[in-house]
Amino acid sequence: MTAVVRRVEAQDEYCMGCGLCRLACQVAHSAYPLSIVKAMKTGSRPVPRMSVESSADGMSFRSVRCLQCEDPECVKICISGAATRDEETGVVLIDEQKCVGCWSCVIACPEGAIIGPGTGRGKAYKCDLCLEREFPACVAACPNRALILREVEVVESTTREG
Amino acid sequence: MLKLQKAKFEIGRDFDRCVGCGVCVNQCANEVHFRDPYDESVCADDIKCVGCQRCVHLCPTGALRVVSFASRTREHGLWTSTVINEIHLQSDSGGILLSGMGHSRPDTVYWDRILLNASQVTNPSIDPLREPMELKTFLGRKPPLNRKNSLDAPEKYPQLELEIPVMFAAMSFGSVSLNVHKSLARAAMSQKTYWNTGEGGLHPEVRAYRDRAIVQVASGRFGVSPEYLEEGACIEIKIGQGAKPGIGGHLPGEKVTGEVARTRKIPPGSDAISPAPHHDIYSIEDLSQLIYSLKEATAYRKPVAVKIAAVHNVAAICSGMARAGADILVIDGYRGGSGATPLRIRNDVGIPVEFALAAVDRRLREEGIRNEVSLVVSGGIRNSADVAKAIALGADAVYIGTAALVALGCHMCQNCYTGKCNWGIATVNPRLARRLNPDIGTLRAENLLRAWKHELAEFLGGMGMNAIESLRGNRLMLRGLGLTERELEILGIKAVGE
Known part of the structure; x- marks a missing residue:
């Protein structure tokens, strides 16, 4: 059985560490998904479902989220x-x-x-892949197309090993 | 010692909107924005700001404003704030003033004083959306008009074939990031025009776009090898550059990192110094030797271009260059850009390309050798109207450098020489260069060319023409607005109303 599933593909070579994906994730998972200011300033800060990592020398970055x-x-x-x-x-x-x-x-x-x-x-x-949205919030927010939404076909096996 | 430098910009932060996400902090290579270690709030140090607007664009809540520093010296027509700041900077440092990009003084832009014609009643205009419109341009030496042997071998006249008479100007890898080269090279491929490697050699990752590459041979000869010459569609000898006529270039050793060093074929960390002159060219005859050496090396299969800065005797010099065997003459006006140039040279040496073009085109016509060369102009071409006017003044094509970089995101902060380009353009720092995704850069550069194609077609249609060839050198399509009689005479155009 095959299924078409959503995946976020990160092109790390174009990740510039701005962190807008993480901010968009926080806002999308807050009580005010339409307002960055309200989401971030009302009550306790929403928790992002992903993170952005920087290399030790600060020269490269990675947008990290669940690979599902x-x-x-x-x-x-x-x-x-x-x-x-x-x-x-x-x-x-x-x-x-x-x-x-x-x-x-x-x-x-x-x-x-x-x-x-x-x-x-x-x-x-x-990460829950923002299934209710057309694009995951992080993908939509990336200013440099370092995050790309892919629809991939996976083969589902009914009996799993282990 | 008290530094007399004042901030040029001030950062306005709307704290009601600022959510402290820190994108301004992590995006500013000039370290203007920082987090106060005591309370984690985001602060700014105005004096470091170059006004590139990166933070303003990236701020997700629109909380930032970068505006001119309001505090000015008392008004004085001669001793303006800029003049005073420059003296303060020099008395602080004792050095020559450096700058990036082209001429910055608001002198007359002659393109804006030249107006194009359109058809009314007596001749029909053409709708470019309904009728074919030809922008195709060939660059290179054309067969002589009165040739005796009409079977003259066409391979003796190698041509560049452009679908739009706009090419990307020389910007070396090192002065700009590899992602800039990739963006412009891919756009040149898809839009069927040409891009120029600049004098920094051809990086292996852009070798795939060599069919549309013009490879440059400059006074430092960086990256030049038989393979390099063989790879380009055309070879350009760079004598001078509009932003710094008469002086050489200097890429500091710290910018000559592994990739740049490999591409330039010099040791990493060594200063890449382009001498002011080519030390083997002290005359037109010497230039001819280099032109024919390059032609011999490539079996006469590629046109050879020679690029000079527009200077006072440009017409006579160009006549000599044409006779020396150059197939394409490139004239770079005093508004031409650069990654690094002494401010004084940038603003005060050279002449506007409009006059240089008109003078060269006329001289070559008078001498009956205009058909032997193609003329390309550059230096401050901002839009399709400038292109149309340049072509009507006698150019075969134009180069755009600054306009192409602006399309990729440049905001003209003019600090290219610091290597801290926040837009990832004029830098080879991997932290910054990754900010220009070449997929996006390609699209933006392609879009610019596509848009200009449409606009050029509109201009032509309006003038009742269906081919750019009909506009080329057609000064009757131009009129001068607010120009002196002498200026009109040199430009070879009539005044408005005539």
Whole structure:
């Protein structure tokens, strides 16, 4: 069985570390998704679902978010059943209600894409690909087309190894 | 010691809008914006601001304004704030004043004093949306008009074929980022015109666009090799540049990083010094030797262009260049840009390209050798109207450098020589150069050419012409507005109303 799923592809060579993707992510996941000022200035700051990393010499940058693995380590390790993978959309989600903030997923994620420690929320957060939007907020915000939305075909196997 | 330098700009920050995201901090290579370590608030140090507007464009909430510094010296027609600032800068530093881009004084722009014609009643105009419009241009030496042997071998006259008479001017890799070269090269490929490598050699990553590359041979001979000459569609000998006639170039060692050094074929970290003259060219005869050496080296398969800055005796010099064997003459007016030039030279040496073009075209016609060369002008060509006027004044094509960079995002802060270009254009710093995604750059440069194509077609149609060839050297299509009789005479055009 094949499915067409959404993916955000990062062209790191054009990432200039401006952080507008992270800001757009925060705003999109806030109580005021239409106003950057209100989203960022009302109450506590919204948590971004991704991060921007800089190389040690400050010369190159990476926009980091969940790769939506087909066999996600975070789902396998989650002790509370908060992390799940939606088979239809291929998106890995963490249910905020079920998350107990043990950070197992943060440690297990090979991409370092799960946000949690340091936010003061005691919950793990990750990219949900903004499925309700035409473009993920980060992709729409990137001024240098370093982030590209791709529709990719993945082969879904009903029986998984391991 | 108290520095007498004043800020040129001041940063206005609307704190109601500022969300402290820090994009202004991470985007400013001049370190104007910074985070106060005590309270994490974003602050600005106005005196470092060059006015490039990067922060204003990137600020997601529109919280920033970069405006001219309001505090001025008492008004004086001669001792303006600019003049006083320049003296203060020199008395602070003891150095010559450097600048980037072209002539900055608001002297008369003669393009703006020349007006184009249009058809009314007595001759029909043509709608370019309904009828074919030909912008195709060939550059190169044309066969003599009175040739005895009409079977003269066409391969003796190699030509460049342009779909729009606008080419991208020489800007070397090193003075601009590789992403600029990629953007302009790809746009030149798709729009079927040419781009110029400048004197920094041809980087392997842009070799794919060599069919549309003009390779430059300048006084420093950087990057020149038999392969390099062979790769270009045309070879351009650079004698001078409008932004700095009579002086050489100097790419400081710190900018000669690995890639730049490899492309220029010099050791990394060494200063890349282009001498003021070519040390093997002290006369027209010497120039002829170099032209024919290059032609021999490439088996006469490529036209050879010679580029000079527009100076006082430009007509006589160009006549000599044509006779020396140049196939294309390039004249760069005093408004021509540069990555680094002494401010005084930039503003006070050379002449406007409008006059140089008119004088050269007339001289070559009078001497009966106009058909032997193509004329290309550059130096302050801003839009399609300038292109149309240049062609009517006798140019075969134009080069655009500054206009192309502006299309890629340049905001004319004129600090190219610092290597801190926040728009990722005039820099080879990998942190900054990545800011110009060549996919976007290509599209923007292509769009500019496409837009100008449409506008040129509109001009032609309005004048009742359907080919750019009908406009070429057609000074009857031009009238001068507010020009002196002598200026009109030199330009070879009538006054408005005549």
